[in-house]
Amino acid sequence: MAHLLRGVGVAIQQRERGQWDIVHSLWVVNAFILLAVNWWVTFDFQAHADEYLAAAILAGDPTPSFWTLEIFLTLLLWAVFLYMPSILLFPPDLEMDESHNQVYHRNRVWLMGSLIGWVIMEVAQTAMRGALLDPWFYLLFIGHWLVLFVLAMLVRRRGVQLFVAWWIFGSLLVWSFGVRRVLTAL
Numbered sequence: 275m276a277h278l279l280r281g282v283g284v285a286i287q288q289r290e291r292g293q294w295d296i297v298h299s300l301w302v303v304n305a306f307i308l309l310a311v312n313w314w315v316t317f318d319f320q321a322h323a324d325e326y327l328a329a330a331i332l333a334g335d336p337t338p339s340f341w342t343l344e345i346f347l348t349l350l351l352w353a354v355f356l357y358m359p360s361i362l363l364f365p366p367d368l369e370m371d372e373s374h375n376q377v378y379h380r381n382r383v384w385l386m387g388s389l390i391g392w393v394i395m396e397v398a399q400t401a402m403r404g405a406l407l408d409p410w411f412y413l414l415f416i417g418h419w420l421v422l423f424v425l426a427m428l429v430r431r432r433g434v435q436l437f438v439a440w441w442i443f444g445s446l447l448v449w450s451f452g453v454r455r456v457l458t459a460l
Contacts, residue, residue, distance in 0.1 A: 275309045277357075278302065281364025285374070297432070298363065298374035300439035301385065304446060305359040308392070311450050312356055315399075316349070322403045345402055352395035358388035379430065386427035393420045415449065 282302060285294070323340040330338030362381040378385070393416055400406050406413065419442065426438040 275306070275313075275360070277364065278305055278309070278360035281360070284364070288370075291370070293373040295373060295375035295378065297435045297439050298378040300443055301359065301378065302363055304439065304442050305356075305363060307443075307446050307450065308359075309356055311446075312352070319349070319399070319403060348395055348398045348402060352392065352399050355388050355392035355395055359385055362388065378435075382430070382435075383427050386423045389423045390420060390427070393423065409453070415445075419445070
């Protein structure tokens, strides 16, 4: 998140260059929201681990162990795939005359690839928490993002890129601040 915010700060400092781009900006916002929401989910993962340990102790296991190498590696890769958009949207080798649109398209395939990797790790960590079908439409929801990331990876047309970036933004807000809030209240 620090690298992403640094990139935004530098872009603001260099705003006279006129290199702003809506598609790039939407992906910056999407990456920020994904990082923040998934940071929150990581805290929830610890609560799940605590519940697991309490249940195991009640069941008579004197030395229960929730944390396994598989869980650790899944969470690590989940975090790595979420970090990559920050670097791909604001690369260290950014040239002063390169627009944010050029940066986006130069790194678009890798950006979408990292988001596809994140979806895979998202499903894996959700399964490890035992919440793969909670709610029942979770896999449909995350699956439609996978399709959109593949579409944005394969099709360069600006209209497609704008649609995918806006759709992810809108559905991310609905999921994060609507669906999750309603499900938590139930």
